[in-house]
Amino acid sequence: MEQRYTTFSLLLINISRCVQKIKNVEMAALGLKGKQVQCLFGLYHCAEGASLTKLGEMCGEDKGMMSRTVKELTEAGLVYVDAKCDRKYKNPIRLTERGERIAGIVAEKISAMLEEGSAGISDGERAQLYRSLGVISENLTDICKKYGS
Numbered sequence: 431m432e433q434r435y436t437t438f439s440l441l442l443i444n445i446s447r448c449v450q451k452i453k454n455v456e457m458a459a460l461g462l463k464g465k466q467v468q469c470l471f472g473l474y475h476c477a478e479g480a481s482l483t484k485l486g487e488m489c490g491e492d493k494g495m496m497s498r499t500v501k502e503l504t505e506a507g508l509v510y511v512d513a514k515c516d517r518k519y520k521n522p523i524r525l526t527e528r529g530e531r532i533a534g535i536v537a538e539k540i541s542a543m544l545e546e547g548s549a550g551i552s553d554g555e556r557a558q559l560y561r562s563l564g565v566i567s568e569n570l571t572d573i574c575k576k577y578g579s
Contacts, residue, residue: 453465461500462532466502474536500523
């Protein structure tokens with residue numbers, strides 16, 4: 431049991447650290463930050479744009495973090511807020527033309543890293559891995575609910 435915990439925890443920590451390092455290095459080459467990857471990637475696959483709330487859900491971040499990221503990307507000329515209503519969290523955030531180009535590069539880099547990172551794993555093994563991780567994630571989420579917010 432102890433070995434399962436140690437193996438599981440260390441593998442997740444290592445994977446997370448590697449993903450962060452790759453994001454930081456690859457985005458620095460584009461003059462961006464690693465934390466902006468999820469936002470650009472999410473918007474790249476959401477042609478109609480996304481509200482700050484939806485973007486936060488897609489990226490697994492809270493509104494505060496997403497608001498700061500969107501502000502940085504707006505200042506960089508990569509996204510804009512399509513102000514359609516008074517409630518700022520409801521307005522769709524969209525990629526600019528430059529943002530589309532950069533997000534396309536980000537998507538290509540992600541695709542290449544996924545290929546390289548999953549070398550030696552069959553499609554069936556990958557599907558099973560994701561199913562298993564999904565179950566573990568749901569179980570741990572249920573456990574965390576017992577602790578409150």
